[in-house]
Structures are given as structure tokens and as C-alpha cells.
Amino acid sequence: MPxxxxxxxxxxxxxxxxxxxxxxxxxxxxxxLTTVVVGEGATALAQGTAKPVTLAxxxxxxxxxxxxxxxxxxxxxxxxxxVWDHDRARAARYAPELHARVAADPDEIxxxxxxxxxxxxxxxxxxxxxxxxxxxxxxxxxxxxxLGITSRESGEMAAxxxxxxxxxxxxxxxxxxxxxxxxxxxxxKGVFGRITRARGSNCHSGSLGGWFDTEWRWMADPKIAxxxxxxxxxxxxxxxxxxxLGDVASITADIKPVTxxxxxxxxxxxxxxxxxxxxxxxxxxxxxxxxxxxxxxVSGTEAHAAVVRDxxxxxxxxxxxxDGRTSWLDLPAALPExxxxxxxxxxxxxxxxxxxxxxxAARVSVMEAAYKAARDRAWVEPx
Numbered sequence: 001m002p003x004x005x006x007x008x009x010x011x012x013x014x015x016x017x018x019x020x021x022x023x024x025x026x027x028x029x030x031x032x033l034t035t036v037v038v039g040e041g042a043t044a045l046a047q048g049t050a051k052p053v054t055l056a057x058x059x060x061x062x063x064x065x066x067x068x069x070x071x072x073x074x075x076x077x078x079x080x081x082x083v084w085d086h087d088r089a090r091a092a093r094y095a096p097e098l099h100a101r102v103a104a105d106p107d108e109i110x111x112x113x114x115x116x117x118x119x120x121x122x123x124x125x126x127x128x129x130x131x132x133x134x135x136x137x138x139x140x141x142x143x144x145x146x147l148g149i150t151s152r153e154s155g156e157m158a159a160x161x162x163x164x165x166x167x168x169x170x171x172x173x174x175x176x177x178x179x180x181x182x183x184x185x186x187x188x189k190g191v192f193g194r195i196t197r198a199r200g201s202n203c204h205s206g207s208l209g210g211w212f213d214t215e216w217r218w219m220a221d222p223k224i225a226x227x228x229x230x231x232x233x234x235x236x237x238x239x240x241x242x243x244x245l246g247d248v249a250s251i252t253a254d255i256k257p258v259t260x261x262x263x264x265x266x267x268x269x270x271x272x273x274x275x276x277x278x279x280x281x282x283x284x285x286x287x288x289x290x291x292x293x294x295x296x297x298v299s300g301t302e303a304h305a306a307v308v309r310d311x312x313x314x315x316x317x318x319x320x321x322x323d324g325r326t327s328w329l330d331l332p333a334a335l336p337e338x339x340x341x342x343x344x345x346x347x348x349x350x351x352x353x354x355x356x357x358x359x360x361a362a363r364v365s366v367m368e369a370a371y372k373a374a375r376d377r378a379w380v381e382p383x
Contacts, residue, residue: 052076052079053077053078053116053343054081054114055072055078056080056081056083056084056118057094057118057119058106058118058120059084060121062219064171068119069094070097072098072343073098077343077347080099081101082100082109082112083095084105084108084109110133110139111137115139116140117139117342118142120134120141123218123224123225124149124225125225127143127148131157131160134166135157135163136160139166140166140346141168142168142170145170146231146235147357147360147361148226148361149226150368151368155365158356167342168355168356168357169345169352169354169355173338175353175355176335176336177310177334178331178332178333179310180243180296180307181332182312182314182332183305184243192301192305193301193302198296198299200234200238200283200284200295201284201292202234202284202285203233203268203285203286203287203292204233204289207229207258207261207262207267208290222266228262228266229269229285229288230266230367231266231370237283237284237295240296242363244298245275245277245281246277247275247382248273248274248276248366248382249273249274250273250380251366253373253374254270254374255270255271255370269374270282270284271373273366294308295307295310302318303322304324311327313326313328338355341354342354365382365383368382
């Protein structure tokens with residue numbers, strides 16, 4: 001799928017009632033799966049020349065789990081041997097679709113030499129112990145974002161993964177989208193001149209629609225998830241901003257609840273930060289927005305770009321046709337969704353655009369600083 005089933009297929013709400021959380025997940029997952037890219041391994045397997053990649057699912061708590069299960073179940077080059085969750089009933093729900101057995105304990109997975117890699121979809125506060133155990137056992141890993149609750153534990157996990165020499169990625173699906181790939185190329189070429197400011201926005205109406213009322217209630221509990229709405233959605237746009245512009249030097253923010261549907265869990269936020277290269281950045285994210293038409297703006301002394309309803313508007317006098325009045329269509333092809341890239345990499349395919357453990361940890365550090373800045377009403381440097 002080109003994105004995960006929670007954000008990229010985000011419905012727009014201009015003239016109709018918001019979808020229910022369950023209908024949203026069902027519709028988004030179906031739409032996302034229509035564009036799954038399974039890589040070269042599936043073709044080889046169909047020809048009888050490749051051995052399936054053997055995976056295990058470790059935790060099934062995340063809201064993305066149904067989409068990932070559907071994605072993996074469509075790949076003939078993947079065998080899921082077992083599924084574990086501390087809630088055995090939850091593991092048992094997904095195991096049949098994956099033609100897998102339910103593991104009684106994660107130690108079964110760590111000790112199983114057939115299992116080459118794991119997909120970690122547990123609650124965030126369980127990531128550290130699971131990731132460190134996976135690294136010790138030599139299992140490549142896909143770990144849903146955020147990597148950890150704190151900068152410190154995220155750095156510890158990143159170091160363990162790197163020391164073990166393992167493949168890793170996380171669900172930063174926005175890096176696979178053509179308009180972002182185009183902007184990455186143009187920024188790298190210096191087409192924008194001196195970039196002065198950039199703005200990311202990632203918002204939906206999850207709180208208004210009660211998406212976290214029942215099955216995924218833990219995601220609205222920062223003690224378990226590490227963050228609320230601002231960190232949950234904002235990390236995707238933050239990743240794109242840092243991917244384009246580099247590390248953040250300092251940040252301040254205002255992050256708060258609005259409806260209090262989930263107690264004191266934050267539901268909206270806005271951050272202002274300075275990159276180490278001097279670019280001014282802003283970031284908006286929340287669960288109480290009925291629309292989010294402009295998701296990205298990058299402005300420089302020689303070019304300007306805006307992503308409006310997933311269409312890129314690009315202005316640059318040095319580029320023919322880049323007048324910013326009509327959407328820019330000369331874009332790279334989309335990349336496979338992150339989990340597909342991860343499986344292909346485990347199968348031995350080269351050149352997969354995986355997120356590094358250090359990148360994942362750095363996003364946690366910036367988010368941690370944003371929340372501290374909001375509490376202290378101050379500017380904070382990320383750890």
C-alpha cells in the first residue's frame with residue numbers, strides 16, 4: 001500500500017459527515033491495497049526460484065495492524081510463522097488471516113532460526129524491550145512509529161540495531177510519495193536557492209469521530225503511546241521536513257487538548273522551530289480538524305512549492321512551466337510502501353529507501369523537545 005491505513009487515505013470533510021473510525025479504517029485499507037507493490041521476490045517465488053521470507057508479528061495493538069496484515073497476506077513471497085501479543089485474543093484475531101500460529105511468548109520468536117524479521121506493532125511503551133530483544137536475537141525489524149517513548153530509549157534502541165547490523169525501517173510512508181520525492185531532488189540540487197521557511201501540516205478529525213474510543217484507546221494515552229495527537233500525526237510531517245532540511249536546532253510549541261474526549265491527551269498543536277541550517281519551520285498536527293488542504297510549503301529565494309490536496313504547485317523562474325498556477329505533473333514514480341520495501345530488503349533486494357534507526361530516534365528527540373517546550377513555555381534544544 002502506498003501509505004498506511006490511518007493517514008494517507010485521510011478523507012476530506014467539506015460537505016459530508018466524517019466517516020466513523022471503523023468505516024474509515026475499512027475503506028482506507030481497501031483503497032491502499034489496490035496499489036501494493038510486492039517487489040521482485042514474488043515473481044521469483046512464482047517461478048520457483050526463491051525461498052519465502054519468514055516473518056513474525058510481534059504485537060498487534062497499532063491502528064495500522066489491519067492494513068499491514070492485509071498487505072502481508074497478499075504477498076506470496078512471505079510466510080508469517082507466528083503472531084504474538086500480550087493480549088492473546090488480539091493475536092488470535094490476526095493469526096488466521098496470516099496463516100500463522102499464535103506464539104505463547106516472544107521468546108519463541110527470538111529463538112526461532114526460521115524467523116528472519118519481525119513486524120513490531122505493539123503499544124509504544126513496549127517497543128524498548130521488544131526491540132532490544134529482537135536486536136539481541138539478530139532479527140531484522142519493522143517498528144511502527146514512534147520508535148520509543150523518550151529520546152534516551154530511542155537512542156538506546158537505535159544503537160542496538162546498528163551494533164547488530166540489522167535491517168530496519170519504520171512507517172514514514174510520506175517519503176514514498178511522488179511530490180515529496182520531487183522536492184527531495186530539487187532541494188538537493190539547490191533549485192530553491194536559499195530556503196527561508198517550510199511548513200508541514202498533518203491533521204484529521206479522529207477525536208471528533210471517536211476513532212480512539214474503544215479498540216485503539218491506548219493511542220490516546222500518552223503514558224502508553226508516548227504522545228497524543230500532535231506527536232502521532234506530526235511525526236510524519238516532521239520526518240519530511242527533517243528529510244528535506246536536516247536537523248532541528250531548537251523548538252517551541254503550543255500543544256493542548258480541545259474536546260477532552262480523551263482526558264488530558266493533547267488533540268492539537270503547533271510548533272515553531274529553527275533548523276541547524278537557519279531555515280524557519282512550522283508544524284501543525286491534530287485530531288480535531290475537519291480538513292487539511294495544505295500539507296506542505298517550502299519557500300526559498302528562487303523557488304516555492306506547496307502541496308495542496310496531494311497536488312504539487314511549483315514555482316521557479318528557472319524551470320520551464322513552473323509557474324505555480326497548475327499542478328506540477330513531472331514527478332518521480334511512487335516508491336513501494338515502507339513495509340514492502342522492508343520485506344524486499346530482507347529478501348536481498350538492494351536500494352530500498354529504508355529509514356535508519358538514527359533517523360527514527362532523531363524524530364522522537366524533536367517531538368520530546370516540542371512537548372517539553374509546550375509545558376515550559378520555552379525554547380528547547382532536542383537531545
